[in-house]
Amino acid sequence: MEDTGSEFSLYDFSQIADATDNFSPGKILGQGGFGPVYKGIFPDGQEVAIKKLAARSRQGLVEFKNEIQLVAKLQHRHLVRLLGCCIHDEEKILIYEYMSNKSLDYFIFDPNRRTSLNWMIRLKIVEGIAQGLLYLHEHSRLRIIHRDLKASNILLDSELNPKISDFGMARIFPSDATQTKTSRLVGTYGYMAPEYAFEGLLSIKSDVFSFGVLLLEIISGKRSAGFQHYGEGEFHNLLQYIYKVTPTVKFM
Known part of the structure; x- marks a missing residue:
C-alpha cells in the first residue's frame, strides 16, 4: 500500500485479493450498477468495503473517476469515507470504510x-x-x-x-x-x-x-x-x- 500523503491511499492488487479471499462470492456484500461490493479484512484486522468495477463497463469507469475526484476531497461524519483505490491492468477498485449495519x-x-x-x-x-x-x-x-x-x-x-x-x-x-x-x-x-x-x-x-x-x-x-x-x-x-x-x- 502506498500512502499519498493524506488519508487517501493507493493499494496493491495482491493486498485487495488477499483481503477478499481472491474475490470470493461469499464475501459479496451487494451488487450495484458500478459492480460487486466485497467485504475485505486486512492483516491488521481492519474491515473495509471493496467496490470492484464491472468488466467492460464504460458507465462504471465514468463513475469510478467521479468518485475518486469528488469523495477523496470530502470529509464529514455523515459521508462514507473513501480510503483509497487500486488500479491494476483492467481492474479498477475503490476501498471504503466498512459499515457493519449495511444500508x-x-x-x-x-x-x-x-x-x-x-x-x-x-x-x-x-x-x-x-x-x-x-x-x-x-x-x-x-x-x-x-x-x-x-x-x-x-x-x-x-x-x-x-x-x-x-x-x-x-x-x-x-x-x-x-x-x-x-x-x-x-x-x-x-x-x-x-x-x-x-x-x-x-x-x-x-x-x-x-x-x-x-x-x-x-x-x-x-x-x-x-x-x-x-x-x-x-x-x-x-x-x-x-x-x-x-x-x-x-x-x-
Missing part, C-alpha cells in the same frame, strides 16, 4: 428488521442525512448535488449512524448558479424531482426532493417506487398516495 433499505423495508428502528433512531438517521446533505450543498469545498439519494445509498454504522454513499452520479454545481439544464438524466425512479425527470432542470432542490421521498419511506416503511394501495382508487407510488390522503393545507 437503510435493509432495515426500513423489512417488517421484522424495521422494528429495531424506533422513532428516536429514525429521527437520528433523518438528522444525520440532512446534515450530510447540507454539507454537500453549502459547506464543502465543492458544491455538490448527489443526484441519487435513496435508501440503499444510506449506509449505517455499528451505532446506526447514517452515512451518504455512492457518489458516482454526483455533480459539481457552480456556487453562483441556482439551476442548470442537462440532457443526461441519472438517478432512480421514484426519487427524482419532477422538473429534473421531465425537463432536465437540476439544482440542489433535486436532492431536497429525494430527501423528502426518503423521509416518507423512513416514516412509512414503504418503498416509493412500486408502492400500491387499493381502496378508493389505485395509487402507483407512495407520493400519489400521500398526496391523496393528506388534508389540503392552505398557507397565508
Whole structure:
C-alpha cells in the first residue's frame, strides 16, 4: 500500500485479493450498477468495503473517476469515507470504510428488521442525512448535488449512524448558479424531482426532493417506487398516495 500523503491511499492488487479471499462470492456484500461490493479484512484486522468495477463497463469507469475526484476531497461524519483505490491492468477498485449495519433499505423495508428502528433512531438517521446533505450543498469545498439519494445509498454504522454513499452520479454545481439544464438524466425512479425527470432542470432542490421521498419511506416503511394501495382508487407510488390522503393545507 502506498500512502499519498493524506488519508487517501493507493493499494496493491495482491493486498485487495488477499483481503477478499481472491474475490470470493461469499464475501459479496451487494451488487450495484458500478459492480460487486466485497467485504475485505486486512492483516491488521481492519474491515473495509471493496467496490470492484464491472468488466467492460464504460458507465462504471465514468463513475469510478467521479468518485475518486469528488469523495477523496470530502470529509464529514455523515459521508462514507473513501480510503483509497487500486488500479491494476483492467481492474479498477475503490476501498471504503466498512459499515457493519449495511444500508437503510435493509432495515426500513423489512417488517421484522424495521422494528429495531424506533422513532428516536429514525429521527437520528433523518438528522444525520440532512446534515450530510447540507454539507454537500453549502459547506464543502465543492458544491455538490448527489443526484441519487435513496435508501440503499444510506449506509449505517455499528451505532446506526447514517452515512451518504455512492457518489458516482454526483455533480459539481457552480456556487453562483441556482439551476442548470442537462440532457443526461441519472438517478432512480421514484426519487427524482419532477422538473429534473421531465425537463432536465437540476439544482440542489433535486436532492431536497429525494430527501423528502426518503423521509416518507423512513416514516412509512414503504418503498416509493412500486408502492400500491387499493381502496378508493389505485395509487402507483407512495407520493400519489400521500398526496391523496393528506388534508389540503392552505398557507397565508
